Amino acid sequence: MAGLPRRRRKPPDRRRLREHATYSCDWCHEQIVVPVDASAGAEQEYVEDCPVCCRPNVIRVQVDDEGAVRVWAEQE
Numbered sequence: 001m002a003g004l005p006r007r008r009r010k011p012p013d014r015r016r017l018r019e020h021a022t023y024s025c026d027w028c029h030e031q032i033v034v035p036v037d038a039s040a041g042a043e044q045e046y047v048e049d050c051p052v053c054c055r056p057n058v059i060r061v062q063v064d065d066e067g068a069v070r071v072w073a074e075q076e
């Protein structure tokens with residue numbers, strides 16, 4: 001008679017606050033969905049080539065106190 005298998009307790013799941021946000025490419029105005037790591041900072045900025053027209057956008061990310069994410073793009 002086998003005892004019940006001990007339930008393995010999962011380690012606390014520190015799930016990062018990951019969201020998706022949409023910006024429209026400043027060149028071709030296509031809507032691009034990007035993953036946003038809100039835990040990386042309230043203000044982020046990085047350059048990403050548009051997957052549609054391959055031109056570089058400066059992506060700006062802003063996370064407000066309530067965790068709402070705002071993303072927009074500017075031409076480099």
Ligand SMILES: [Zn+2]
Nearest residue numbers: 025028050053
């Ligand atoms: Zn584009």
